[in-house]
Amino acid sequence: MVENDLDDRQLTEETFKQEWPGAAVEFIYGADLPGWLQHKSKKPDATDGTPPSLILLTMNANPNGAMNMIPQIRSKEGYGEIPVIVLSETTSPEEIRAAYSAGASSFIKKPSGYEDTLFKIRSFINYWIRTVELPV
Numbered sequence: 001m002v003e004n005d006l007d008d009r010q011l012t013e014e015t016f017k018q019e020w021p022g023a024a025v026e027f028i029y030g031a032d033l034p035g036w037l038q039h040k041s042k043k044p045d046a047t048d049g050t051p052p053s054l055i056l057l058t059m060n061a062n063p064n065g066a067m068n069m070i071p072q073i074r075s076k077e078g079y080g081e082i083p084v085i086v087l088s089e090t091t092s093p094e095e096i097r098a099a100y101s102a103g104a105s106s107f108i109k110k111p112s113g114y115e116d117t118l119f120k121i122r123s124f125i126n127y128w129i130r131t132v133e134l135p136v
Helices: 006-019 030-042 066-075 093-102 114-131
Strands: 055-058 084-088 106-109
Touching: 006 114, 030 066, 055 066, 066 084, 066 093, 084 093, 093 106
Parallel strands: 055 084, 084 106
Antiparallel strands: none
């Protein structure tokens, strides 16, 4: 998950642990994404060098260039088919269009509180993990 807000990180991690205990959630800051992608592609061991199953990208991770992050992710070898889910506090039609045009797999309005976070993460897990078939 590319997320800069520490409170959002903590709530997301706690909710994932509660709803999907086996999930390994890794958080990075938006500015660290290029280095993280480079690090992941160079690691020799399978556990640290394996691409993630999903990438959650929050708009606040890099407000001026968040849409540029998606093609950056997609251009890395082994990352082209990984679902990239954009989370945003707003749902302007322009922002939604820009996210999908950049290559987002899905666009979700960021949860507004604890109950909304639980609902959206449960829905997210049910769809992306238990329902949809992703490439291996």
